[in-house]
Amino acid sequence: MAQARTKNTVSGDASLIGAGTRVRGRVTGDGDVVIGGHVEGDVVVRGDVTIEDGARCTSNVEGHAVTVAGELAGDVSASGPVVVGATARLRGNVRGAQFSMEDGASFAGRVECEFELPDGLGEDHAAPARRR
Amino acid sequence: MASTVIGAGITIEGEVTADDDVVVQGTIRGKLTSRDAVTVESGAVVEADVASGPLSVAGAVTGNITSSDRVDLQAGAKVVGNVKATRITIADGAQFKGNVDMDV
Numbered sequence: 001m002a003q004a005r006t007k008n009t010v011s012g013d014a015s016l017i018g019a020g021t022r023v024r025g026r027v028t029g030d031g032d033v034v035i036g037g038h039v040e041g042d043v044v045v046r047g048d049v050t051i052e053d054g055a056r057c058t059s060n061v062e063g064h065a066v067t068v069a070g071e072l073a074g075d076v077s078a079s080g081p082v083v084v085g086a087t088a089r090l091r092g093n094v095r096g097a098q099f100s101m102e103d104g105a106s107f108a109g110r111v112e113c114e115f116e117l118p119d120g121l122g123e124d125h126a127a128p129a130r131r132r
Numbered sequence: 133m134a135s136t137v138i139g140a141g142i143t144i145e146g147e148v149t150a151d152d153d154v155v156v157q158g159t160i161r162g163k164l165t166s167r168d169a170v171t172v173e174s175g176a177v178v179e180a181d182v183a184s185g186p187l188s189v190a191g192a193v194t195g196n197i198t199s200s201d202r203v204d205l206q207a208g209a210k211v212v213g214n215v216k217a218t219r220i221t222i223a224d225g226a227q228f229k230g231n232v233d234m235d236v
Contacts, residue, residue: 014137014139015137015138015139015142015158016135016136016137017136018135018136018150018152019135019152020135020136020150020151020152021135021136021148021149021150021151021152021154022147022148022149022150023144023146023147023148023149024146024147024149025144025145025146025147025148025162026143026144026145026146027142027143027144028142028143028144028145029139029141029142029143029158029159030141030142031139031140031141031142032139033139033142037136037150041146045141045142046141047141
């Protein structure tokens with residue numbers, strides 16, 4: 001089971017927006033981003049995005065694995081798993097490959113996840129639910 | 133460990149304001165303000181006005197620099213803009229175009 005990470009160290013190409021740092025604007029590129037401060041503006045990266053406890057973001061977030069343990073107002077679009085931690089306050093829609101939310105999290109929005117139906121729930125069962 | 137690191141693959145277009153030290157390995161376009169030390173590493177691109185404490189540049193900075201402390205332009209640095217600080221060093225191999233104001 002995925003847990004919300006609240007790491008304070010970065011390595012390699014990772015970026016860290018520290019607790020005393022405020023970014024107003026777009027954050028784009030490759031590599032992981034850990035946000036502990038304030039970000040007003042979209043975050044679009046190819047790596048993982050972690051919004052730590054205490055962080056405040058007004059951003060649409062796009063990344064691979066997205067972990068939210070702080071405050072986020074904006075949509076999340078992840079190519080990997082989305083984890084909403086116990087300390088998270090999330091207002092926005094979430095799209096990801098997987099979605100998990102811990103007890104204590106506050107969340108207002110939609111969850112859109114595409115997933116494979118397990119064996120036994122074949123086309124016969126799935127078809128009516130997909131009908132528009 | 134720096135409190136804020138802009139990694140090599142990352143671009144920030146906008147304003148970065150920090151209370152603690154900042155290390156730039158990637159790209160910042162806009163404005164960079166820190167109350168503490170700023171390090172622009174080799175390969176980093178800063179197209180922004182920089183206001184900070186001690187500033188060390190080994191990458192490229194295009195913009196005016198104001199430091200409350202010292203500015204060190206290291207070998208390999210490329211700086212286009214005016215520099216205002218009480219102590220300034222420009223290493224052999226650093227490229228610099230602009231005015232120096234040491235407040236004398």
